[in-house]
Amino acid sequence: MDFRIEDITPEEIDRRLAVVEPLTDSVRDLVDAVIRSQVSDDELQAAKATIDEVVASLRTRQRPGGFGTPYTREFIGMPWGNAAVGARNAIAPPLRVTRSAGLAECDMVLGAAYEGPGGCVHGGVAALMLDQLVGEAASTDGLPSFTGTLTVKYLRPTRLGALNARAEVTGREGRKTFVHATLSDDDGVTVEADAIMISPKGFELPTGDALPPPANSRADRDV
Numbered sequence: 001m002d003f004r005i006e007d008i009t010p011e012e013i014d015r016r017l018a019v020v021e022p023l024t025d026s027v028r029d030l031v032d033a034v035i036r037s038q039v040s041d042d043e044l045q046a047a048k049a050t051i052d053e054v055v056a057s058l059r060t061r062q063r064p065g066g067f068g069t070p071y072t073r074e075f076i077g078m079p080w081g082n083a084a085v086g087a088r089n090a091i092a093p094p095l096r097v098t099r100s101a102g103l104a105e106c107d108m109v110l111g112a113a114y115e116g117p118g119g120c121v122h123g124g125v126a127a128l129m130l131d132q133l134v135g136e137a138a139s140t141d142g143l144p145s146f147t148g149t150l151t152v153k154y155l156r157p158t159r160l161g162a163l164n165a166r167a168e169v170t171g172r173e174g175r176k177t178f179v180h181a182t183l184s185d186d187d188g189v190t191v192e193a194d195a196i197m198i199s200p201k202g203f204e205l206p207t208g209d210a211l212p213p214p215a216n217s218r219a220d221r222d223v
């Protein structure tokens with residue numbers, strides 16, 4: 001696993017995020033536009049040619065493999081390729097997670113790119129978001145943990161639109177952390193999940209204090 005150190009200042013992180021977050025938002029917008037576009041086939045083909053040009057320009061200098069999760073020496077994480085919260089990853093749902101002791105939460109608006117059953121959120125996307133939230137809640141004391149078991153119960157269909165996701169630690173037992181999470185719309189909970197998160201053997205916190213959360217956006221580091 002890639003835990004490389006990249007020793008940059010918080011100001012430099014903000015500077016880089018200010019460049020990549022709007023780019024990622026534009027790519028998300030592109031994905032949404034492609035799904036919902038009703039322009040002609042000729043216009044779709046012209047759009048492909050334009051997009052291919054942009055891709056070729058981005059590929060002139062590429063990192064091998066995935067982005068990984070670099071950390072600063074102050075343990076600010078930069079998981080910018082992450083499938084659930086990566087600041088550079090337009091496939092990730094638009095999540096801005098806030099964290100406090102044993103708790104992680106976010107509001108989000110899910111559009112056409114996250115559809116499963118017509119008009120509703122794909123069950124895998126719901127599970128992805130809740131998996132991320134349980135991981136973030138379990139690690140607010142700085143101890144990283146892997147999802148060992150995630151049990152997801154779909155109570156009723158989740159309509160696309162404005163949603164809230166929330167995860168809370170309910171207990172700890174040795175290296176295991178138990179977390180309960182919910183996905184809710186305006187009418188209440190649509191999906192609930194229970195997770196057993198496992199901290200890796202032999203991992204010790206680098207300081208006695210809680211670590212800052214992995215930074216995905218500037219706001220994340222302010223909690």
Ligand SMILES: CCCCC/C=C\C/C=C\C/C=C\C/C=C\CCCC(=O)SCCNC(=O)CCNC(=O)[C@H](O)C(C)(C)COP(=O)(O)OP(=O)(O)OC[C@H]1O[C@@H](n2cnc3c(N)ncnc32)[C@H](O)[C@@H]1OP(=O)(O)O
Pocket residue numbers: 003004005071075131132133134135136139142143144145146147148149174175176196198199200201211213214
């Ligand atoms: C450079 C410095 C870096 C510093 C980092 C600092 C901070 C990081 C901070 C924050 C991170 C923030 C956010 C994270 C956000 C999201 C997280 C997303 C999470 C994921 O998406 S992550 C990918 C999917 N995940 C996997 O890819 C796991 C693959 N798997 C394994 O890597 C192993 O399988 C592992 C590690 C799970 C266990 O391995 P192991 O060897 O440690 O386990 P072991 O046998 O010793 O068992 C010990 C006790 O756990 C119980 N136990 C074992 N396995 C269990 C299971 N599966 N379910 C339920 N309970 C289980 C046993 O029953 C026993 O319980 P008991 O003690 O009561 O007997």
